[in-house]
Amino acid sequence: MKRRLEPELMEDPLQAEVYAAADFAEADSLMLQAFNEAFPEVELQGPVLDLGCGPGNMAFRFAERFPRCQVIGVDGSAAMLAIADQRKKSRAELIDRIRFLQGIIPKVRIPAGPYAAIISNSFLHHLHRPEVLWGLISHYAQPGCQILIMDLYRPDSPQQAQGLVEKYASSEPEVLRRDFYHSLLAALTPDEVKQQLATVGLGELVVRKTSDRHMIIVGQKS
Numbered sequence: 001m002k003r004r005l006e007p008e009l010m011e012d013p014l015q016a017e018v019y020a021a022a023d024f025a026e027a028d029s030l031m032l033q034a035f036n037e038a039f040p041e042v043e044l045q046g047p048v049l050d051l052g053c054g055p056g057n058m059a060f061r062f063a064e065r066f067p068r069c070q071v072i073g074v075d076g077s078a079a080m081l082a083i084a085d086q087r088k089k090s091r092a093e094l095i096d097r098i099r100f101l102q103g104i105i106p107k108v109r110i111p112a113g114p115y116a117a118i119i120s121n122s123f124l125h126h127l128h129r130p131e132v133l134w135g136l137i138s139h140y141a142q143p144g145c146q147i148l149i150m151d152l153y154r155p156d157s158p159q160q161a162q163g164l165v166e167k168y169a170s171s172e173p174e175v176l177r178r179d180f181y182h183s184l185l186a187a188l189t190p191d192e193v194k195q196q197l198a199t200v201g202l203g204e205l206v207v208r209k210t211s212d213r214h215m216i217i218v219g220q221k222s
């Protein structure tokens with residue numbers, strides 16, 4: 001099945017609200033677990049860049065798990081960042097260590113770093129030109145920077161995509177089911193990602209499936 005693009009930004013306030021209210025705890029903790037497994041010796045310290053941060057799910061998790069890191073979350077959607085900022089207000093203990101920045105990637109001006117880690121969850125499949133993400137990583141990741149990208153991967157057919165929607169989102173609101181389906185159709189495959197990484201000189205990153213719908217792209221910048 002060929003990739004079918006979806007809009008990059010999630011700008012509709014209802015879409016953002018439903019996304020933020022959804023329970024992604026299982027997938028989100030898989031990402032944190034993958035980070036801990038990939039970098040077991042590391043007590044992450046310093047700035048962390050979260051690309052396509054949405055309402056901040058991973059930004060908050062990383063800030064909680066690693067008390068010596070400061071997370072900068074970047075997203076182009078005002079609706080998503082309004083929720084992220086609202087959440088921040090109720091997390092007084094994290095307020096000084098999380099910052100959200102609104103702007104379209106790759107045009108947005110991102111602080112230069114150096115970053116201890118660059119993370120991104122469920123963002124890659126939104127990009128019409130995935131090379132944008134690899135370009136940012138090449139630009140902002142200095143040697144030693146830990147990189148973890150998690151995303152959906154594309155199933156073989158629309159029927160398989162629908163099957164995953166039924167399996168994991170049967171009782172979710174229609175907006176979320178629709179977005180999940182479109183995201184699966186827009187996602188890349190692990191082989192496509194491997195080819196792209198080799199082309200841009202990021203072949204040191206490992207691409208691995210972690211569930212029947214998720215893959216991670218992980219490694220340390222050499």
Ligand SMILES: C[S@@+](CC[C@H](N)C(=O)[O-])C[C@H]1O[C@@H](n2cnc3c(N)ncnc32)[C@H](O)[C@@H]1O
Nearest residue numbers: 008009010052053054075076077104105121126
């Ligand atoms: C599915 S959400 C993922 C949110 C979050 N990372 C999480 O873990 O839940 C994808 C986010 O990427 C943002 N996004 C997509 N393309 C973008 C771009 N070119 N520039 C900035 N943000 C973008 C969308 O607005 C949306 O908030």
